[in-house]
Amino acid sequence: MVKIGLEIHVQLNTRTKLFCSCKNEASKKPNVNTCPICLGMPGSKPLINEEAIKKAIKIGLMLNLNFSKKMFFSRKSYFYPDLSKNYQITQYELPVGTQGYFLINVKGRIKKIRIRRIHIEEDPAQIIHVGGSITNAEYVLLDYNRSGVPLCEIVTEPDFESSEEVIIFMKKLLSYLQHIKVFDIRKCKWRCDVNVSIPKGNRSEIKNVGSFKGIKSAINYEIIRQESLINKGFEVKRETRHFNASTNTTELLRTKEEEIDYGYIFEPDLTSFELSSYIKDSEDNMPELPEEIIKRLIKEYKLSKNNAEILVQKDPLFVEFFEKCSKMYENKKKLSNWIVGDLFKCLNFQEKSLFESKIKPNDFVDFLNLMDSKKITERLGKELIKEYVEKGIPPRQLMNRKNLNLLSKKEILNVIEKVIKENPKSVKDYQEGKKIVIDFLIGEVMKKTRATADPKITRELLEKKLKNK
Numbered sequence: 332m333v334k335i336g337l338e339i340h341v342q343l344n345t346r347t348k349l350f351c352s353c354k355n356e357a358s359k360k361p362n363v364n365t366c367p368i369c370l371g372m373p374g375s376k377p378l379i380n381e382e383a384i385k386k387a388i389k390i391g392l393m394l395n396l397n398f399s400k401k402m403f404f405s406r407k408s409y410f411y412p413d414l415s416k417n418y419q420i421t422q423y424e425l426p427v428g429t430q431g432y433f434l435i436n437v438k439g440r441i442k443k444i445r446i447r448r449i450h451i452e453e454d455p456a457q458i459i460h461v462g463g464s465i466t467n468a469e470y471v472l473l474d475y476n477r478s479g480v481p482l483c484e485i486v487t488e489p490d491f492e493s494s495e496e497v498i499i500f501m502k503k504l505l506s507y508l509q510h511i512k513v514f515d516i517r518k519c520k521w522r523c524d525v526n527v528s529i530p531k532g533n534r535s536e537i538k539n540v541g542s543f544k545g546i547k548s549a550i551n552y553e554i555i556r557q558e559s560l561i562n563k564g565f566e567v568k569r570e571t572r573h574f575n576a577s578t579n580t581t582e583l584l585r586t587k588e589e590e591i592d593y594g595y596i597f598e599p600d601l602t603s604f605e606l607s608s609y610i611k612d613s614e615d616n617m618p619e620l621p622e623e624i625i626k627r628l629i630k631e632y633k634l635s636k637n638n639a640e641i642l643v644q645k646d647p648l649f650v651e652f653f654e655k656c657s658k659m660y661e662n663k664k665k666l667s668n669w670i671v672g673d674l675f676k677c678l679n680f681q682e683k684s685l686f687e688s689k690i691k692p693n694d695f696v697d698f699l700n701l702m703d704s705k706k707i708t709e710r711l712g713k714e715l716i717k718e719y720v721e722k723g724i725p726p727r728q729l730m731n732r733k734n735l736n737l738l739s740k741k742e743i744l745n746v747i748e749k750v751i752k753e754n755p756k757s758v759k760d761y762q763e764g765k766k767i768v769i770d771f772l773i774g775e776v777m778k779k780t781r782a783t784a785d786p787k788i789t790r791e792l793l794e795k796k797l798k799n800k
């Protein structure tokens with residue numbers, strides 16, 4: 332059996348960095364969000380950002396953790412170019428909390444993933460590898476904008492048995508983190524260290540995988556690599572590896588013999604922290620968890636369980652979007668059907684988030700009204716929403732630009748004449764009793780009219796026409 336465990340680093344969406352008042356945000360210019368503290372100047376002293384503690388505790392509440400009464404920070408010493416102090420301020424002996432769990436749904440079966448611990452730490456600076464990857468760059472550049480950014484590290488027990496389970500977990504985790512407003516997928520980074528082992532082997536740790544695709548490839552490659560070593564009678568050594576996204580393989584970084592002793596010591600520039608008042612504050616200000624939102628959507632808007640679940644599972648923006656639209660639109664069932672149906676499908680297909688798609692509640696409701704008032708057919712609606720997602724142009728504008736107003740009966744009849752002429756075989760089949768052929772003929776009319784013919788009227792006219800032939 333394969334055993335997989337994760338060490339996940341998520342960037343908390345605090346206003347400022349963890350130990351100084353520099354902005355916690357990306358910048359195109361390197362080294363602008365910096366000060367003596369996050370540059371690690373000798374003599375500078377860290378000051379804790381309480382917002383980071385509160386947000387980490389919210390994560391702890393979400394993951395059902397046992398909180399420590401007290402926590403403190405430690406120095407993790409190692410030498411690396413991204414770490415100017417030569418130590419990272421992190422937590423070791425007493426983290427925020429331990430022994431929690433998070434439930435995932437694996438093909439209908441609920442699986443409990445145990446959470447070993449979560450702690451707060453600072454991110455080191457960013458190393459930019461120039462002229463190659465981590466293993467063969469010509470030289471590196473350093474950007475201290477990232478130095479001191481608050482991270483919450485979430486460590487799981489090795490409870491996963493496949494890359495699929497890991498992906499299900501990560502998607503749910505990132506969605507929940509956004510729902511409780513401690514993480515923003517558009518601004519914050521996340522990355523995972525993935526530990527993989529198979530029976531009779533030692534575990535290997537793959538560092539810094541930062542995408543779902545990467546996680547999947549790294550785990551699957553690692554399982555095959557370890558299995559083939561064992562099959563050939565070799566030993567699987569304990570080692571640290573790097574995931575190479577361009578080859579979809581993992582590469583050796585260091586073996587256990589080279590494993591570093593971090594020499595943790597208590598951080599003398601910070602005190603220890605009593606957590607009880609922070610826990611109280613986070614409990615009082617804990618946003619609705621997804622399970623609660625689902626219940627509310629079902630109760631308040633009479634949504635089906637399925638639609639409510641899909642709305643919540645995705646980007647939390649969908650719930651907001653739905654609620655904004657529903658203020659302007661009566662038929663909540665139809666609204667939710669279009670969101671979880673065609674809107675989702677089109678966003679997925681184009682691999683866009685709702686945020687990137689420029690879809691606005693006003694325009695979306697206007698689009699539904701166009702269909703309700705029979706100005707466009709549902710079928711044309713399905714076409715327009717594709718373009719809406721792709722180009723960000725609202726359906727009403729698309730309709731006017733393309734002159735997609737509904738055809739008159741006479742215009743439909745003209746097209747029907749043409750379709751009948753072009754498909755004598757189908758017409759014959761119909762008249763010989765194969766009534767189902769009519770759907771094909773209607774489809775032909777729709778194609779020719781770019782779905783601007785009303786399907787109901789088309790069917791009536793076509794039936795009449797075929798009878799009189």
Ligand code: ZN
Nearest residue numbers: 351353366369
């Ligand atoms: Zn700073």
Ligand code: MN
Nearest residue numbers: 340421452484
């Ligand atoms: Mn860490």
